Amino acid sequence: MRLKPFALIICLLLSPGLSIAAGKTVYGLNEYVNLSGINTEVAAKLDTGAKTASLSARDIERFKRDGETWVRFYLAIDDAHDNPIERPLARVSKIKRRSGDFDPEEQKTYTARPVIELKVCMGQAQRTIEVNLTDRSAFQYPLLIGSEALKRFNALVDPSLKYASGKPACATDATLGE
Known part of the structure; x- marks a missing residue:
């Protein structure tokens, strides 16, 4: 009989988490x-240990348009685009370098990367996330x-699953969560 109140207390304590x-x-x-806007579907790795999102890009260059800083780049993927992609520069992020990536002559413990805002569709959810640009062709x-974008998607990541949400299926005019 003493177990019943104990079990009830445990259930009540666990229910907020559920x-x-x-x-x-x-x-x-x-x-x-x-x-979205690039009309390309890619496979992504969801990494709760990374803070930011990173997109594989090559030939990244900054330029001015109407007094604003923009970024021009090409996707660095197997079937890379022939046409450049241009987006406004949102900010520049400082990504911590790994010990093997440290150049003592530069004496920088970080790498500066341009960041753009990009609409992405994952499953049935479309969100605008910040993405830093770097060459990920070796990955x-x-x-x-990363975790900041995963928060935007209100995501739980189950590492035992792959492609749990299936192919992206967002409405073209979806703006939920932006």
Whole structure:
């Protein structure tokens, strides 16, 4: 008889956590993502240990347009675009270098990367996220989605799953969550 009140207390203590999880979408370790406006679908790695999102880009250059700083780049993926992509520069991020990436002559412990805002569709959710541009062609996934973007998607990541949300299926005029 003493176990019943104890079990009830445990259930009541655990229920707030369950209600928080109920409003989230479960994604796998890897998901297909549509890069809206670029009309490209890529496989992404969801990484809760990374803060920012990174997109594989090459020939990155900054330029001015109407007094604003913009970025021109090409996607650095297997079937890379022939046409450059141009987006306004949102900011410049400082990414911490790994010990093997440190150049003592530069004496910088970070790498400066341009950041753009990009609409992405994952599953049925479309969000605008910040993405830093860097050459990820040595990595298996051209897009890494970090914790800041995962928060925008209200995501729970189950590393035992892959492509849990299926192919991106966002409405073309979806602006939910922006």
